[in-house]
Amino acid sequence: MTTxxxxxxxxxxxxxxxxxxxxxxxxxxxxxxxxxxxKPVLWDRHIARLTLGCDRLKIPRPDKSQLFEEASSLLHGIxxxxxxxxxxxxxxxxxxxxxxxxxxxxxxxxxxxPEYSQQNKTDGVSIRLCAxxxxxxxxxxxxxxxxxxxxxxxxxxxxxxxxxxxGIMLDLEQNVISGTMSNVFFVQNNTLITPDLTxxxxxxxxxxxxxxxxxxxxxxxxxxxVGIKELYCADEIFITNSLIGVWPVNQFNEFQYAVGPITxxxxxxxxxxxx
Amino acid sequence: MTTxxxxxxxxxxxxxxxxxxxxxxxxxxxxxxxxxxxKPVLWDRHIARLTLGCDRLKIPRPDKSQLFEEASSLLHGIxxxxxxxxxxxxxxxxxxxxxxxxxxxxxxxxxxxPEYSQQNKTDGVSIRLCAxxxxxxxxxxxxxxxxxxxxxxxxxxxxxxxxxxxGIMLDLEQNVISGTMSNVFFVQNNTLITPDLTxxxxxxxxxxxxxxxxxxxxxxxxxxxVGIKELYCADEIFITNSLIGVWPVNQFNEFQYAVGPITxxxxxxxxxxxx
Numbered sequence: 001m002t003t004x005x006x007x008x009x010x011x012x013x014x015x016x017x018x019x020x021x022x023x024x025x026x027x028x029x030x031x032x033x034x035x036x037x038x039k040p041v042l043w044d045r046h047i048a049r050l051t052l053g054c055d056r057l058k059i060p061r062p063d064k065s066q067l068f069e070e071a072s073s074l075l076h077g078i079x080x081x082x083x084x085x086x087x088x089x090x091x092x093x094x095x096x097x098x099x100x101x102x103x104x105x106x107x108x109x110x111x112x113x114p115e116y117s118q119q120n121k122t123d124g125v126s127i128r129l130c131a132x133x134x135x136x137x138x139x140x141x142x143x144x145x146x147x148x149x150x151x152x153x154x155x156x157x158x159x160x161x162x163x164x165x166x167g168i169m170l171d172l173e174q175n176v177i178s179g180t181m182s183n184v185f186f187v188q189n190n191t192l193i194t195p196d197l198t199x200x201x202x203x204x205x206x207x208x209x210x211x212x213x214x215x216x217x218x219x220x221x222x223x224x225x226v227g228i229k230e231l232y233c234a235d236e237i238f239i240t241n242s243l244i245g246v247w248p249v250n251q252f253n254e255f256q257y258a259v260g261p262i263t264x265x266x267x268x269x270x271x272x273x274x275x
Numbered sequence: 276m277t278t279x280x281x282x283x284x285x286x287x288x289x290x291x292x293x294x295x296x297x298x299x300x301x302x303x304x305x306x307x308x309x310x311x312x313x314k315p316v317l318w319d320r321h322i323a324r325l326t327l328g329c330d331r332l333k334i335p336r337p338d339k340s341q342l343f344e345e346a347s348s349l350l351h352g353i354x355x356x357x358x359x360x361x362x363x364x365x366x367x368x369x370x371x372x373x374x375x376x377x378x379x380x381x382x383x384x385x386x387x388x389p390e391y392s393q394q395n396k397t398d399g400v401s402i403r404l405c406a407x408x409x410x411x412x413x414x415x416x417x418x419x420x421x422x423x424x425x426x427x428x429x430x431x432x433x434x435x436x437x438x439x440x441x442g443i444m445l446d447l448e449q450n451v452i453s454g455t456m457s458n459v460f461f462v463q464n465n466t467l468i469t470p471d472l473t474x475x476x477x478x479x480x481x482x483x484x485x486x487x488x489x490x491x492x493x494x495x496x497x498x499x500x501v502g503i504k505e506l507y508c509a510d511e512i513f514i515t516n517s518l519i520g521v522w523p524v525n526q527f528n529e530f531q532y533a534v535g536p537i538t539x540x541x542x543x544x545x546x547x548x549x550x
Contacts, residue, residue, distance in 0.1 A: 018283060018382045133412065149421075152332075180371055
């Protein structure tokens, strides 16, 4: 028997009802989880974020042990992969009002590991500035919900990953928020800074892990509003997400950056925690 | 042979792939169309808006005659119903970047006509103010796209339709934008006013039709920024959408409103155009 690649509500199928509110309204959440040595990396943190998102969106919480069992059943003999979990409010009748009985829908998808160059981690990647902005919404800020058209439209601004890996998105007041699929950190006078995400953006699992380890590493840091000029003038820049971990930035538009000492220390420390 | 209720890419099935970007990111658009006397009402306008949305989101345009044929095949012997059209960017691999070849996915769903009381049109309905705001996004403003979590969250603020039919949503600067599922108009000193939707909101098909008929009806009007106090202090208020047409508002939070002469004229005129 082959290991299935997709489970929908625990069944080895790869389709959902057209009545699912995930399709109808983007009414749900998702997690993208690295699979390494047959295990989901930072599983508890991903599920904690998903659960927090459910509380914020008033969707019944997932059954954690059921999710873990289902994830495990997709990973038999799988060394390295990506596990995407989608969790929606389930099917409903027409209209925004919640169904009388909400039966959430879960999709677990195993996808192949992206073939990133090892140089990305050591030498860094090039990033660019996007013209598409992130809107404000304090109800939804921080959550990894399924309304992602802003990121999709930002990602259409440049054609491929071979030259430029990521695009930086600004909010409506031209503050730096994040990449389209990563969080961003930078060093300014030996202080590590990352944007405040109270009004928009996604609180990445690796972002939060980096922040929690900074005291131990004795890195002075600040989470605050960030102007675009500050990012251009940074001494070091790095980006984070669950698949890349920590990657230095060596170019941002026309400016170049060295892979600096603070980035190296954090990258090494996070790698030790993940693998 | 029974008439199917749902077509997915022309097939009488009621499910879509989990890889569809409509589910993954809300990467698509929709239309909600009234079916009356076996015909889709304002079909050309709905499809024109869908096509405009495709251009804005860089999704290949739909085949209009194919859509019409498919819609017709769902409506054999159907007097009154709702037709929902969902049109997405189709399946993709993991990540926001567009697929190399985009094959849009279309869902046509026939749903039963909501059993609205006839009194709603003659005597009006009660509406309320929502605490959930609409964020700004000039890239997406006006479009009926699938990222609708703001409306879903606003709709969770009150339990049922029996007392309060609709909730008014404000933007981030507390300007009135729309209802959760309708556009809003009001009369102030014999001038009809409706909010500007450049930064957020959905340009409803009935809203635009109302605006186009005002010169003929010799109703002075203005599309502009609207403060919440203006709406409270209005002489008349009405809401519009493709299923209700024009409905007067008789109560907005604690304030009451008569069904006024301008509302009556516009409602009568729109009804004549629709049915």
